[in-house]
Amino acid sequence: MKQRFWERARADFDEAIALRPDLPDAYINRALAQEGMNQFTEAIADLSEALKRGTPRTRVYFMRAYARENAGDRDGAKRDTEKGLRQLPSDEKSWIARGLARLASDPQGALADFDQALELNPRSIDALQNKAHVLGERLNREEDAIGVLSQAVSVNPDFVPARAGRGVYLARAGKYAAAREDATEALLRDTRPPNLYQVACIYALGSRQNPADRVKAFELLSSALRSGFGLDIVDQDNDLDPLRKLPEFDRLVKAARALQTSIRQGGP
Numbered sequence: 523m524k525q526r527f528w529e530r531a532r533a534d535f536d537e538a539i540a541l542r543p544d545l546p547d548a549y550i551n552r553a554l555a556q557e558g559m560n561q562f563t564e565a566i567a568d569l570s571e572a573l574k575r576g577t578p579r580t581r582v583y584f585m586r587a588y589a590r591e592n593a594g595d596r597d598g599a600k601r602d603t604e605k606g607l608r609q610l611p612s613d614e615k616s617w618i619a620r621g622l623a624r625l626a627s628d629p630q631g632a633l634a635d636f637d638q639a640l641e642l643n644p645r646s647i648d649a650l651q652n653k654a655h656v657l658g659e660r661l662n663r664e665e666d667a668i669g670v671l672s673q674a675v676s677v678n679p680d681f682v683p684a685r686a687g688r689g690v691y692l693a694r695a696g697k698y699a700a701a702r703e704d705a706t707e708a709l710l711r712d713t714r715p716p717n718l719y720q721v722a723c724i725y726a727l728g729s730r731q732n733p734a735d736r737v738k739a740f741e742l743l744s745s746a747l748r749s750g751f752g753l754d755i756v757d758q759d760n761d762l763d764p765l766r767k768l769p770e771f772d773r774l775v776k777a778a779r780a781l782q783t784s785i786r787q788g789g790p
Contacts (some may be wrong), residue, residue, distance in 0.1 A: 523551065528558035537709030546577035562593040580609040611635070614642045618649055621656075621741035628662035647681050650674040654687060662750055664691050674734065684714040686720040690761060702730060715751035718742045721762035730764050747778035750785075 523531035535552035548685050549572040552599055556565035559686055569586040586649060591599040611617045621635030632756055633656050638762030639649035658667030668691045674684035689704030705724040710719055725739035743762070756762065765771045 523555055523558070526558060527708045528555045531555040532559070535733070536621035544575060546572040546575045546579075549575070550582060550585070551575065553589065557589060557592075560592075561628070562589045565589040566595075574776070580616035581607055581613075581673060583609065584619040584623050587623075606622070608698050611638070614639045614649065615645055618643070618646070618652060621652060625652075625656060625660065629656050632656050642711050644746055645677045646675055647678055650677070651681075653686060654684070658691055664694060667691050668695070680711055681718070682708050682717050686717055686724070687710075687725040690727070692718060693724045694761070696731075698728045715746040715749040719752040722746060723759065726762050726765050736765060736768070739765060740774060744774050744778070747775065748781055750778075753779060753782065 526628065530557040535548050535555060538545065538548040539552065549568040551566035553565040553572070556562070556568060564631055566586060566589045569589060571587075572582055574660075583602045584644060587599040587602035587606065590596075590602060606623060607618040609616075609620075610686055611620050617635045617639035621632040621639070624632040624635060631654065635647045636653040636656065639646055640653070643649070654667040654674070656664055657663040657670060666685075668688055669687035671684045671691070674681060675688065679685070685704050686708040689701045689708065692698075692704065694702035701724050705721045708721050718740070722742035724737045725735040729735040729739060743756075743765075747756065751776075752759075762771075
């Protein structure tokens with residue numbers, strides 16, 4: 523499942539459930555695989571079964587709220603979110619789930635929830651990543667976000683989102699040499715579209731100091747967008763502002779959108 527082989531993961535969880543139908547975690551994980559396949563109705567059924575079998579995990583309510591929202595059941599999603607918020611989390615992942623649910627309306631509360639998760643597991647990559655996000659993107663504490671991401675890189679040097687994310691914050695702060703080091707290391711570890719897009723942002727920001735960085739930024743951004751990743755955020759992403767007024771930027775985005783339209787329509 524971590525490699526996003528959703529169908530194969532689901533088959534494994536099917537076997538687990540056949541062997542141990544009383545095990546709530548098997549239903550929870552199969553629900554995640556179902557969501558990866560956009561089978562949200564089936565995911566709802568698995569999460570409901572996990573709750574029936576007595577799982578104490580608050581996060582299951584938030585997971586089911588997400589599945590219901592994507593299945594078009596907004597009222598059900600709202601009810602599950604409210605149930606989740608009324609629960610007191612008792613495990614690391616539930617603190618993280620509640621923090622994510624509170625992020626938009628109560629970033630300080632979300633930060634407190636991520637800290638509670640870290641009390642239970644100081645090496646939690648998910649808690650560190652989300653704590654850095656709320657610090658940097660919601661509370662404008664980018665230096666603190668850099669420190670948290672440095673912790674994440676120390677805990678797991680191969681967790682590329684933390685390294686690339688730190689590079690973005692360093693570049694925003696004008697620390698371009700350190701940002702480029704993160705960009706280089708991130709690309710050595712991961713060449714998939716999400717990482718290409720994020721590292722493109724590092725080079726875009728770095729081009730304020732070194733115009734030659736534009737070439738690398740455009741190369742990476744083109745690869746990411748042509749795969750379909752980032753087309754929903756590229757128009758609003760402030761990290762790309764150093765490139766935005768250049769004619770190459772507009773041509774690149776239009777070409778990527780045309781390619782994705784052709785693919786959806788069954789073109790060559």
